[in-house]
Amino acid sequence: MSRICVAGGTGQIGREVVRQALSQGHAVAVLSRNPPKDGAHGQHDGATYFRGDATTGEGLPEALAGADVVIDCLEGQSGKALRQFAAGGAILLGAALEAGVPKAVLLSIVNCDQSTYGYYRSKADKERVYARSELETVIVRATQFHSLLARIFAAGARVGLLPAIRGARFQTIAPDEVAAALLEAALRAPPGEHHRLWTIGGPDVTDMAAMARTWKQATGSKGLIVTLPLPGPMGKFLRAGSNLAPGEPYGRMTFGAWLANRPENL
Numbered sequence: 662m663s664r665i666c667v668a669g670g671t672g673q674i675g676r677e678v679v680r681q682a683l684s685q686g687h688a689v690a691v692l693s694r695n696p697p698k699d700g701a702h703g704q705h706d707g708a709t710y711f712r713g714d715a716t717t718g719e720g721l722p723e724a725l726a727g728a729d730v731v732i733d734c735l736e737g738q739s740g741k742a743l744r745q746f747a748a749g750g751a752i753l754l755g756a757a758l759e760a761g762v763p764k765a766v767l768l769s770i771v772n773c774d775q776s777t778y779g780y781y782r783s784k785a786d787k788e789r790v791y792a793r794s795e796l797e798t799v800i801v802r803a804t805q806f807h808s809l810l811a812r813i814f815a816a817g818a819r820v821g822l823l824p825a826i827r828g829a830r831f832q833t834i835a836p837d838e839v840a841a842a843l844l845e846a847a848l849r850a851p852p853g854e855h856h857r858l859w860t861i862g863g864p865d866v867t868d869m870a871a872m873a874r875t876w877k878q879a880t881g882s883k884g885l886i887v888t889l890p891l892p893g894p895m896g897k898f899l900r901a902g903s904n905l906a907p908g909e910p911y912g913r914m915t916f917g918a919w920l921a922n923r924p925e926n927l
Contacts, residue, residue, distance in 0.1 A: 664688040665847060666728040666762070668715060668735050668753055671696065673808065674768060675734035676703055677840035683707045685844075692724040715749035716742075721756035730764040730847045731757050737783060747786035754794045764797045766847045768839070771802045771860055772903045778894040792856050799846040803839045804832045804862040804906050807919045810869070814876040818884040823877065825870035826891045829899040833872075834863035834912035835919050842911055862906030864913055872916055879920040 665682050669675040670691035682689045689708040696710035697703045704710070713720025715735055725731060733753060737746030750767070757765055767787065774785040791798045810833055817823045842861050873886045891899065898904060914922070 662686045662688065663729040663848060664690065664727050665844075666690045666692060666725050666731040666757075668692040668724075668731055668733045670708070670710075670734065671703055672734055672736055673806075673836055674840050674843070675732075676705070677837050678732055678734060678843055679705050679708050681837070681840055681844055690724050690726075690728060692720065715753045716745040718752050718756060721753065722760060725757050725760040725762055728757075728760065728762045730766065731762055732843050732847050733765060733767045734843070738780060743780065743783050746783040747790050750787040750790045754790065754796060754798075758795055762796065764799075764847070764851075765791065765794065766799045766801060766843055767791050768843060769800050769802045771804050771862065771906050772898075773802070775903050776894055776898045778898065781894075781898070794856075797851055797855055799849075799857045799859060801839075801843055801846050802858065802860045802906075803842070804834050805904060806836050806839065807833045807863070807914075807916050808836055809833070810872050810916065811876060811920065814873055814882075814884075815880075818880075818882045821884050823873040823882070823884040823886045825868075825873050825886055825888045826896070826899060827888050829869045829891070829896075830866050830902060830905065831869060831872060832862040832866045832905045832907075832910075833916055834861065835914040838863075838912040838914060860906045860909050861911035862909050863915070864910050865915055866905055866907065867916070875917045876920065879917065 665687050667675050667678050670679045671693040691708050691710045692713045711720050711724035737743045769784050773781040814823050
């Protein structure tokens with residue numbers, strides 16, 4: 662069994678990586694700015710939690726000590742966290758190198774280097790940091806999560822409208838399947854390549870209006886599906902199909918099955 666450090670192990674994907682790693686018998690260290698208190702929601706028995714910050718280096722040596730691999734599920738969606746996202750990756754990798762950790766796995770977004778959208782640019786910048794690292798690295802690019810579309814529809818339903826972006830198709834994937842891919846990448850024997858890129862997607866390519874209808878049926882929502890244009894870099898990215906990974910499905914759980922499988926997803 663391995664010792665795995667999960668950076669960002671209290672977020673959506675990180676929590677699931679921790680859960681799956683523990684279920685497989687691995688030792689797990691969780692790095693988080695705000696680790697949960699004992700018994701709190703999101704805490705997994707058997708994991709060791711460390712308070713730390715990848716943008717400053719605080720707490721990294723303690724969390725990384727003895728690890729065989731670090732899985733980076735950290736996020737930086739806005740403000741200072743977004744601006745320092747790539748730099749934080751460099752600090753994390755530097756600390757891993759000093760701690761003797763031989764391998765790092767990064768969660769990223771499919772074709773993020775093809776978008777000028779700020780959040781995607783930060784992901785591409787961090788990918789480049791990983792590609793230059795002295796450590797063995799694997800970048801796992803995923804398509805959008807089922808949960809993203811569910812949140813969009815739920816937010817719209819509060820005002821009676823379910824937004825569907827005109828011309829947008831999605832190949833969404835279940836978050837637990839993304840976590841499984843990250844763990845697989847972390848534990849897989851090296852193939853001889855020092856830096857690898859692995860793209861994963863969901864089982865189906867579906868237009869957003871169809872997904873809204875699926876969500877309506879699953880939830881019983883009375884919201885009206887409204888097709889809207891999305892201007893700007895993200896709209897261009899989606900209309901071009903750059904958010905898709907055709908020919909590279911990894912996930913097997915469809916959006917509808919995911920909704921039906923877990924009542925809390927509704």
